[in-house]
Each structure stands twice: as structure tokens, then as C-alpha cells.
Amino acid sequence: MSIVIKNLCKSYKGNLVLDNLNLEIKQGSLFGLLGPNGAGKTTLVSILNFLVPKDSGTALIDNMDLDKEENKIKSICSIVPQTYAFYPKLTAFENLEFFGSLYGLRKEALKKRIEYCIEVTSLEKYINKQAHTFSGGLKRRLNIAIGLLNSPKILYLDEPTVGIDPQSRKYILNVIKKINEKEKTTIIYTSHYMEEVEFLCDEIAILDKSKIILQEKKENLLHKNSIIKIKLLDEVIEVDTKDGFDNFTKMIAKLEKENKRIENIDFGYKNLEDMFLNLTKQDLRD
């Protein structure tokens, strides 16, 4: 279930949020969408889920046109929003039953799907408790369980680990990995937590100032991280240190022996966060 976005534009009252945005997400990908506050991540995800209208541009979801196949697209997609999307006074089970019935699930099919969603998110002990009594981590898990009810082929998760402790975060990340691996669900994951995205995603894009400023496979990004550039007077030597620093120390010794003068050494980005801050610059966003 691939996603192909072309020249997507969106403004809110003259404030340009998405400017001719182009993006491709492959089927089965665990795709990390990063960006500073206000970059437009939620707007993009909301447009793809018919929650916000676009101004112009096209999007194909599994080869279906966003402008023409709303119902079919809705039937294969699901969004787990940043905010809690359930009724606090209902129990977890009642919430799942209610939202499952909105998807047209009935009787045995509904029961089976609810059981699956409860199992994946380990909510067994809490299904008869009212949702407002849940901890932050449990609320997030219930949000995800609801998002899985329609067996989505594409699942959008908008900052699903905000405000929860490291244990719950780790648990939720593993749940998401499992869904991607077992059900081959394409996952679009927005987050501010770089280490989460580094752990979870196989491809990463950064949205900043209304454009995609980087899209790369994670392995390529990590490979770039391991490259040290030694700048001489008239050449740049790249040393890959992914297997350790032996190559680097050998190269330095060789250059010394050859009496080559080193002008500068660029150690690259320390990690994804370092790269993110470098690319999006460090100024504070509103």
C-alpha cells in the first residue's frame, strides 16, 4: 500500500504550511516523519485522512486518487491521533465495541477483532475499566487498539508516545514493530523523539518550513554517520568507521608519514538528533 504525494499545498489563512510537497512512501515501510513544532506533520497526515482539505496537489494511496476514492481509501487506512480519541466514561471494551461497529463490524467478526486488538496492546486486565481511570501509557495503548480495529493496511501514528514513561514507550514501539512485521502494515510515524525514530523506522523524512528537506533510508543515514572526512589541501579523504576506528588511525599515520598536511577533520553527525538539528538549524520554532 504505497503513498505517492505530488505538489501538495496547504495554507491556513495565508500561512503556507505545505508548499508543493512531494513524498513517496513504499508499501510495508515503517516510515518516520520528523519535523520541528509547526512544520506541518499533523496537517499532512490529516489531509491524507480526509480530516483537513488540501488546497492543491495530488495523492495516490495504493494507486487510489485521494480526490476520487474517499470511501475506499478510508477503508484501508487508520489514524491514531495525537489526542486521545475515545470516550473517557466508557470502558476500554465498550470503546472498542463502539468504534468497531462504526467500521461495520458485527457479532463474531467484531468480537474476534476486538480480541486481537486487546491482545496486541496487552489490555486484557483493563478492558472493563473506564478509560478515564487509565494511566497515560494505557490511554495511548487504547488509542492504538482503536486504530487497529479496521485491520488497516496503512496506519498513521501521530506522536503516539507523547507524555508517557520510558517503559510504556518501549512497549508501544515494540507493538508498532510487531504490527509492521506481522501484518505488513505500512506505518507512518510522526515523532519528536529521534531515538524512537532511529530504533523504529526503516526510512526517514524531515519536514521543515513547509518542504521535505531530507528523505533517506535509515541504513544510509547511519552509514553517513560513520564517515569521517579528512580534508587535505587539495583532496578530501573519506574513512568509514562503522567497524571501528582502526581505519581512521591508520589513515592518519599514513598521512603523517607522507607529510600531508591535514586542513580539517569532519566527524559527521553524532546521531539522528545531531543531523536533525543541523539540517533544521537550531532556532526555536513557535
Ligand SMILES: Nc1ncnc2c1ncn2[C@@H]1O[C@H](COP(=O)(O)OP(=O)(O)OP(=O)(O)O)[C@@H](O)[C@H]1O
Ligand atoms: N486549523 C488550523 N488553523 C490555523 N492554523 C493551523 C491549523 N492547524 C495547524 N495550523 C498551523 O499550521 C502549522 C502546522 O501545524 P501542524 O500541527 O501541522 O504542525 P506539526 O508539525 O504537526 O507540529 P507539532 O510537532 O507541534 O505537532 C502551524 O503553524 C500551526 O499553527
